[in-house]
Amino acid sequence: PVKAPAVTPPPKVVAQAVPPPPPVAAPPPPVVRAPPGLPQPSGYELERQRRAALARDAGQPGPVATQALPLPPPVVPPAPARAVIAPGILTARTVFDPLPIKALKPAEQTAVRATMDQARQALAASNGPLAEQLFGRVIEGDPGNVAGLLAEAHLGRGRARLLLQNVQPAKEDFDFVVDRRLGPNPMLARAAIERGRLLQAHDALGPAADSFDLAVTADPNNAEGHYERGMLLLRQGNMLSAREALEAAIAHKIDYAEAYAGLGDIYFTQAQFRQAAGAYDFALKVRGDLWLARYARARALYQDQQFEPALQGFQSLIDAPRPPQIGERYDAALYCGAGQALVGKAWTSRSRDDWVLAGLAFDAAGKASAPAAQISRWASLVNLHRKVDSLKVGRLLGGAVATQSGDHSREYMSPPSLDPADACVAYLAG
Numbered sequence: 001p002v003k004a005p006a007v008t009p010p011p012k013v014v015a016q017a018v019p020p021p022p023p024v025a026a027p028p029p030p031v032v033r034a035p036p037g038l039p040q041p042s043g044y045e046l047e048r049q050r051r052a053a054l055a056r057d058a059g060q061p062g063p064v065a066t067q068a069l070p071l072p073p074p075v076v077p078p079a080p081a082r083a084v085i086a087p088g089i090l091t092a093r094t095v096f097d098p099l100p101i102k103a104l105k106p107a108e109q110t111a112v113r114a115t116m117d118q119a120r121q122a123l124a125a126s127n128g129p130l131a132e133q134l135f136g137r138v139i140e141g142d143p144g145n146v147a148g149l150l151a152e153a154h155l156g157r158g159r160a161r162l163l164l165q166n167v168q169p170a171k172e173d174f175d176f177v178v179d180r181r182l183g184p185n186p187m188l189a190r191a192a193i194e195r196g197r198l199l200q201a202h203d204a205l206g207p208a209a210d211s212f213d214l215a216v217t218a219d220p221n222n223a224e225g226h227y228e229r230g231m232l233l234l235r236q237g238n239m240l241s242a243r244e245a246l247e248a249a250i251a252h253k254i255d256y257a258e259a260y261a262g263l264g265d266i267y268f269t270q271a272q273f274r275q276a277a278g279a280y281d282f283a284l285k286v287r288g289d290l291w292l293a294r295y296a297r298a299r300a301l302y303q304d305q306q307f308e309p310a311l312q313g314f315q316s317l318i319d320a321p322r323p324p325q326i327g328e329r330y331d332a333a334l335y336c337g338a339g340q341a342l343v344g345k346a347w348t349s350r351s352r353d354d355w356v357l358a359g360l361a362f363d364a365a366g367k368a369s370a371p372a373a374q375i376s377r378w379a380s381l382v383n384l385h386r387k388v389d390s391l392k393v394g395r396l397l398g399g400a401v402a403t404q405s406g407d408h409s410r411e412y413m414s415p416p417s418l419d420p421a422d423a424c425v426a427y428l429a430g
Contacts, residue, residue, distance in 0.1 A: 040358070041362060042335075042363070042364035043360045044360035044363065044364045045318075047356070047360050051353075054375070055272070058360050085198045112138055112149070115138050115141075116134075116153070119131055119135045119138065122134055123135075126163060129160075131156065131157070131159075132160040132164065133162075135154075135157035136157060147414075148182070148183055148184045148187045149193070151177050151187045151188065154173040154174070154182070155173065155190060155194070157170075158170040158172075158194060159194065160192075161173065167198060170198070171195060174192075174195035177191035178195055185219050186218075186221075187224055188214075188219070189214075189218040190215075192211045192218065193215045193224055195209075196211030196215065196228060197228065200232060205235070205236060209229070209232055212225060212229035212232060213229065215228070216229060223249045223253035223256055226245050226246070226252065226257050227258060228250035230244075230245030230259070230262055231262055234269075239266055242266060243266050246259045246263050246266070247263075251402040255286050257290060258287075258290070259284035260279050260280075260282045260288060261280060261283040262284070263279045264276045264279035264293070264297070265296065267300075268296065268299070276364055277300040277301050277304060277306075280300065281293075281297065289323075291317070291323050292326075294317060295313075295333075298313030298314045298337060298341075299312060302341055302344065305344060307341045307345045307348075308343035310344075311341035313368055314334055317334050318334050318338065331365075331368035332366075333365075335362070335364040336361070336362065339365060342355075342357050343355075346358065349367065
């Protein structure tokens, strides 16, 4: 038999493992920049945006708060109770004449009162020219001072002139009411307050104090008079009397936010920073739009070495729009305050990121104003801490003395107690 040739099986093909494709690096998070032609954000703000985007991708809270602190809605104050007319200030000088200066016929009285109603509506609508004209008609008609009509007409015309920036004619209207002691007494108190404000604005502090004293004597229930008197006493450095006056204002108006902020200013001046922050907190619970109270609260928290809340306070003000009366005057102080709070954090956390962000904040502060000596000093501090040993940083601060044992750690463990406003004093003074 013929044997069939053996068939050689085909060689086995060994499958080789295909190497996986190299990982694709995720693109860096986009950085929001302003359109061409508009002011570009500072390096401090760009760094905050980058870190916030990285934190969102990782599902973790960012290292620095970027949102403004939520403030409670403002509390609408209740309608003020009708003030009780107090007895006259100087009985020798008639507080108000109960008899009309000129007897008006009933038709004339009706016309005068109708004109007064129109003038009140124009003043409430901030229509200065119309209010000044209508109150002037009432004064020209010589209505007498029955029910304080003449006093109200001069007070209203003075306020209308203030709307028109006619300061001297407005003061003449307030002087007419105050010098003649026209009443009723609450009307006299309001005229005295308006005159005191004008005198204080022109640094006539003595006559202004007399006007505020007259206001609270004429109407002890006038919380605004007590507040203005207290703030003037604070400006003069009389802390005890200022505190008593502000507490009297709060006693007559329990939700007087400005008075609580004034108490915070007193505590801050006396270096009671924790009490100051508490007073500012209460003021902001009543009125969240008090920008200067928010700024002062952040300063007080920094001085109390509560660096994280202070940093959030400064950054919320940086992110929020400025009121028209504030503008950009405080930009340098805000960036400087944020940088100082970051330095305070870095002293305890030893975080390089905090030092980097602090350096960017001081750079932004320097660009927001003419370079101030203390801003440059802080920027040098940050740069030194990133480049050299901490002993030289402590010596840079100048206020620390090494212990006799040679332990130099205390030279840099505590943050310097410089205030953000002091660091930018050269800019703010201009």
